[in-house]
Amino acid sequence: MASEAVAERRSAGHRLAGLFHGRERLQVGALLAGPVGWLVIGYLGSLALLLVAAFWSVDPLSGATIKEFTLENFESLVNEPVYRDIVWRTVRTALLVTFTDAVIAFPIAFYMAKLASRRGKALLVIGILLPLWSSYLVKVYAWRTLLSANGAINWALDPIGLHGPGYGTTAVWLVMSYLWLPYMILPIYAGLERIPNSLISASEDLGASPFTTFRRVILPLGFPAVVAGSIFTFSLTLGDYITPRLVSNDQFIGNVIFSNVANNQPFAAALAIVPIVVTIAYLLVARRLGAFEHV
Amino acid sequence: MRLSKRSRWLLRAAVAVGLAFIYVPLIVIVIYAFNSSKILEWPPPGFTTHWFSQAFKNEAAREAFFTSLKAGIAASAIALVLGTLASLAVARHRFFGRETISFLVILPIALPGIVTGVAISNTFTQVLDVPLSLFTVIVGHATFCIVIVYNNAVARLRRLSGSFEEASADLGAHTWQTFRYVTFPGMRSALMAGGLLAFALSFDEIIVTNFTIGAGEQTLPIWIYSNLFRPHELPIVNAVAVLVILISIIPVYLAHRLGAEEGGATGGRAAGGGVETEATAVP
Numbered sequence: 001m002a003s004e005a006v007a008e009r010r011s012a013g014h015r016l017a018g019l020f021h022g023r024e025r026l027q028v029g030a031l032l033a034g035p036v037g038w039l040v041i042g043y044l045g046s047l048a049l050l051l052v053a054a055f056w057s058v059d060p061l062s063g064a065t066i067k068e069f070t071l072e073n074f075e076s077l078v079n080e081p082v083y084r085d086i087v088w089r090t091v092r093t094a095l096l097v098t099f100t101d102a103v104i105a106f107p108i109a110f111y112m113a114k115l116a117s118r119r120g121k122a123l124l125v126i127g128i129l130l131p132l133w134s135s136y137l138v139k140v141y142a143w144r145t146l147l148s149a150n151g152a153i154n155w156a157l158d159p160i161g162l163h164g165p166g167y168g169t170t171a172v173w174l175v176m177s178y179l180w181l182p183y184m185i186l187p188i189y190a191g192l193e194r195i196p197n198s199l200i201s202a203s204e205d206l207g208a209s210p211f212t213t214f215r216r217v218i219l220p221l222g223f224p225a226v227v228a229g230s231i232f233t234f235s236l237t238l239g240d241y242i243t244p245r246l247v248s249n250d251q252f253i254g255n256v257i258f259s260n261v262a263n264n265q266p267f268a269a270a271l272a273i274v275p276i277v278v279t280i281a282y283l284l285v286a287r288r289l290g291a292f293e294h295v
Numbered sequence: 296m297r298l299s300k301r302s303r304w305l306l307r308a309a310v311a312v313g314l315a316f317i318y319v320p321l322i323v324i325v326i327y328a329f330n331s332s333k334i335l336e337w338p339p340p341g342f343t344t345h346w347f348s349q350a351f352k353n354e355a356a357r358e359a360f361f362t363s364l365k366a367g368i369a370a371s372a373i374a375l376v377l378g379t380l381a382s383l384a385v386a387r388h389r390f391f392g393r394e395t396i397s398f399l400v401i402l403p404i405a406l407p408g409i410v411t412g413v414a415i416s417n418t419f420t421q422v423l424d425v426p427l428s429l430f431t432v433i434v435g436h437a438t439f440c441i442v443i444v445y446n447n448a449v450a451r452l453r454r455l456s457g458s459f460e461e462a463s464a465d466l467g468a469h470t471w472q473t474f475r476y477v478t479f480p481g482m483r484s485a486l487m488a489g490g491l492l493a494f495a496l497s498f499d500e501i502i503v504t505n506f507t508i509g510a511g512e513q514t515l516p517i518w519i520y521s522n523l524f525r526p527h528e529l530p531i532v533n534a535v536a537v538l539v540i541l542i543s544i545i546p547v548y549l550a551h552r553l554g555a556e557e558g559g560a561t562g563g564r565a566a567g568g569g570v571e572t573e574a575t576a577v578p
Contacts (some may be wrong), residue, residue, distance in 0.1 A: 023427030024388060025397045027470070031384035033398075035377040035441065037400050043438050046414040053417050065421060106317075107309040112297050115306060116317060124310070126551055131317050132490070133547040135499035138536040141523060145327060145335050152323055152337040181317065200296050210298055225556040231405065239407020242501060246523065254409045261498035265421055268329075277408055282511060 043213065047276075054270035058263070067265060068213070083256070086191035087274055090253045093173060094237035096231045098184075100177040105184035113192035114200070122167075125189075130180035137242065144174045144246045170245040176237050183232035191225020192218070227291035234282055238275040321540065327460060328533040335529055346534040356535055358519035363498050366429060366514060370436035371444075371493035377437070378444025378493075379486060383478070386452035387460070397449075403439040411439060412506030420508075428509040435507040436497040444489035444495060447554070451485035452478075488550035495546040500540055 020027050055069050077083050112124045132138075146153050146164075153164035165171050195218065203213040243256025253274055260268040286292070298306075323337075333343030350356055378400075385396050403411050415435045419425045459481070463473040501516040508517060519535060522528040 014364070014469060017471045020470045025390075028388045031380045031388070035381035035384075038377055038438070039402075039441070042434070043411075043414075044401055044499045046418040047410075047417050049422055050410075050414040054422055103315060103336055107306055108313045111306045111310045115298075115303065119480075126548070127314060128317070129551060130438060132522050132549060133322060133495050134321065134543050135516065135536070135539045136499050137499065137519055138324060138539055139320060141519070141532070141536060142324045144523070146320055148335065150336045178316065178320070180312075185313075186503070193496060197296070201524050204297055210296070210302060211354070233344045234403060235407050239409040239502065242520070257409055257413060258505070261416065262570075265417055269370055269417055270409050275407045279410075283405075 002098060014272060017105060022203075033069050050269045050272060053266050054129055054273050056266040056269075058266055063263065073267050074269075077270055077274070083129070086253060086256060089250065090275075093169075093176065093252070094234045096173055097176045097180060098233040099143060099239045100173070101184040101233045102176070102188075102226050102230060104181060105188050106222075106226070109185050109188035109192055110222075112189045113195075114197070125186075128182045128185050136179065138177060140243050140246050141178055143171070143178065146172050147247060166295050168210075168248050172244050172252075175243050175247050176240065178245070180233040180236050182188065183236065184226075184229040187229035187232075188222060188225045189226070192222050195221045224290035227286045227289045231283065231286055234281050235275075299320070315379070324533060324536050324540070327421055328537040328558070330530065333527070333530055335533075336431035350531045350538070352535040353535075355513065356471065356518055356531070359513040359515045362429060362513060363515040366432050366436055366504075367494045367497040369433045370440050370497040371490050373437035374440035374444045374493045375434070375486060375490050377557055378441045378489060381441070382445050382452055383474075384450035386424045386449050387457060397445075400442045400445045404442050405510070408439075408500075408502035408505070411435065415503070416506040426509060429509055429512055431507040431509070432504055432512075432514070433505045436500060439500075440496055443493045447485045447489035448482060451482050451524040455481045474556065484553045484575040491546035491550040491553075495543045495550075499543045 022029065053065075054073055055071070057066050057068070057070050058064070058075065059066055093223050107122075108128075109152055112121055116124060143150050144167075147167060151164070154157070156162055165174065189247055200213060200223075203217045204210075208216065239254055241252055241258050244250045244252045253271060257268045257271045305473060324480055326339060329344065330339035331345075333430050345485040345559070347515060381396055381400060384390070385393055391461055412435065415431065416427065419427060419431050425431065455478075459477050460473050461479045468476065501514075501520060503522075504514050504517060509512065513521070515535065516539070519539070522532050526529060
């Protein structure tokens, strides 16, 4: 009995496997049904619904969502200077953080890719990876204590008669540059690793000074990797609302979205369209600059 | 590259300063966790492990810890299944729209977290009329964790030759047997690495969580966040923060070791935004 049942089960498994045998379309379909269903219907569907909800409104008296088309949300987004300021502040910070990280990351990545020993390389990679993955919130909180009035920064600067930036716009820039730095270092490192050493040697043999080699060989070949890294620094800054809340009184796009999500979901949806549009515009520019070409 | 001694030293100094910049804040939090004073002042006046025992005794923190654990395990399990399936399709088959899959998988992590959070919360509350809960958190986390498993699995499958699978089929194994005895053993360590990383990512996530969690429920990061503004809770928060750092770093270290055995994996997160080849999946 038992062995018969096993034989039957096995043959059922065989039959099912036989069904897939040689039928590539069926195989691909079975493999993709789950992930594509989840991401297309679930995720892209949600994004589409978000776009639709951005044109809804909320009844000011009852607080209920009115599911009728209106441009109200976008009108107030464009017409009220306070929102224009917030969008501009967020985008400006994102650009500034990206630039700062690129400048700090490049020499570190260059050292890792071209000068460090095998062992040193491995240590540096793990040394950059671990903080990248360690809790985002704890890192922001660490800065909140560092920057506080009786925190370590003021303590360290006090003997030389200086004091730290305290909470505010500078603090947001500093903390975000800190948070996303590893996201910039790793892609640049990977990009520089791919530059053949023979190209650098050729440049040197032809008499170029190290600076010329850097400017004419390493920088142009490494630049797409910088752009690839900048996608993270830029997009992560656009979406962050915890850092501004913890180290400043500034409002960023994220803060306004978060404060509206409970009472005025349609307006929050309309606001969320802004980072989507800005990110897509940025990705298109990044593609023109070659960020996706050999990565 | 030939560089003068001076330039070499300048670069080394830049690396040292960069690493110090990256590590000092984390070290400061670890020191604060052992601070004997109730007030956060620098330098701390003395040493104690009192706050760790207080943190373990804290009911809300403990509950939040288990909520985070559940969310992390469920989200990485879903991500493992979906990420593995997608990677098998992309690495082993040719079909129309194959290039789009990588883009689709990366999108939830390439778009700002707040967008994913609002979109999922909007769908559940406004359209499906499903109240927010731990379930909606898991859906959100699984969505952005798929890419981590996917990147690791695809990188591994590209390295493993497909000819073993062909040989297995030629020897009479059916599709499932080939997967079970040939493909899966080759992928196993990459999948473990991917699962660990997905767990680490989910465990300390707060941006999407904040939008998708139900009223009255807390993950550990949300517990920390809501106690940051209560000065008398801060010593316990410091101790919990150190535990969170450890819990998010240990899986990553293990994943890195697993990947290093056969050629690396932990770049998955940094490989999010369209950077998908082996070289960046394996920095």
